[in-house]
Amino acid sequence: MKALVYERSVPKYAAAKLAALWSSATAARVGPLHLADIDEPQLPGEGWRRVRPRLAGICGSDLATIDGTSSRYFEPIVSFPFVPGHEVVGELDDGTRVVVEPVLKCATRGTACAQCSAGRTNLCERIAFGHLSPGLQTGFCADTGGGWGTTLVAHDSQLHRVPDDLSDEAAVMVEPTACAVHAARFVTTDDVAVIGAGTLGLCTVAALRGRRVVVAAKHPEQRAFARELGARVVAPGELDRAVRTATSSFVAGGQLTGGVPTVVDCVGSEASLAQALNIVAPGGTIVLVGMPGRLTVDLTSLWHREVGLVGAYAYTADDFGTAFDLVRSARLDRLVSALYPLERFREAVDHAAAAGSRGAVKIAFDLRKEKRR
C-alpha cells in the first residue's frame, strides 16, 4: 500500500531539526518522512477492522514530529517506523464511514488500568504495553498504520460511525474538535481568553460559545472565523491590550495587575505560555492545550499570583460524541482549507506550517482517489 512513513533515523532527525530553523518544507524534504510502498498492517486480533482513510488532517503535533522539534518525552511511547495521521475519516470494508478515535488505550491492547476503568482513556497508563507496540495514538504506532496511508487498522472501541448527512470535510474535523471540547471542560469561568487562532484555537472558541471569549488573531481570515464562531472580542494580534481594556487592569512590566480568570493556551510555545502568565488573573487558571516541549518560562508570577497550570490532552469517547454535534452546529467543515494527494506531501506540510499567513486553517490529505491493493 502507499503511505507516508516516518522512520527513526538519528542523522535525518538531526538534519530535520536544523532545517526546521528555516522552514517546515525544508524539514520535510530532508527529514525522516518519505512516500513508500509498504505492506498493509495486519489485524492485531479480535475486534479489529481495516479502515481505508478518505481524508486525514495534518496536526501541529505532526509538524513538530516532522520538524524534529517534538520532545524526546515521546520516544518510549511511539514505535518506528510509523505512518502518521491521527485526524482520520475513513471507511470500513463494508463501506461504513467512520472517524477514528486515535488513543491506543487499554481496550485496544488487551490490558486494564485504573484510568481506563474510570473512563479517562486519554490518561491510559498502558500506552507502551500489551499486545501492540508502544504508541500513544494511531499515527504514532508501528502496528496500526495511520491516516497518511491507504490502509490502517483500528479497534472497534476506536470507531465512531459518521452520520450520512455529515461530509468527509466535517468528519475530519471531529478529532481536533474533540480536543477543544475536552479543553473547554476545564473552563469554569464566564470570562476566558484563548491564545492561538489556528485549528485548535478556533475549535476552542466554538466549544466555548456562550462565554465571554477574548481571542487574538494575526490574520484577517482567522479574525473572521473567530467572530463567526462566537468570540466576544477579537483582537488584531495584541491579546494583552484587549484583556487589559476588558478587565480595567493596570500594567506593571509586561504583567497585567488583573486579568482573565481562565486562559486557554492553544499554542504551547514559550511565547504563548509567557503571554498566558501575563494576562491571567491572580488565582486564575491556564489550560495548556497546545503541545509544548522543553520550554524556558519565568514562573515567578505563577507562584506569586497563585495561578494554576493544567494540561488538557486529547479526549474521551464522550468528548468525541460532543464533537460530532459541535462540528455540525458550528459548521466546522469550513475550516478545511485545502486538500492534497499523498504525492504532494511536501507542499501539504509547507501549507500546513504556514496556514495562518496563507489564509488557511486545516490542511488535509485526500486519499479518496488512491488505488487500493
Ligand SMILES: [Zn+2]
Ligand atoms: Zn492532533
Ligand SMILES: [Zn+2]
Ligand atoms: Zn488504560
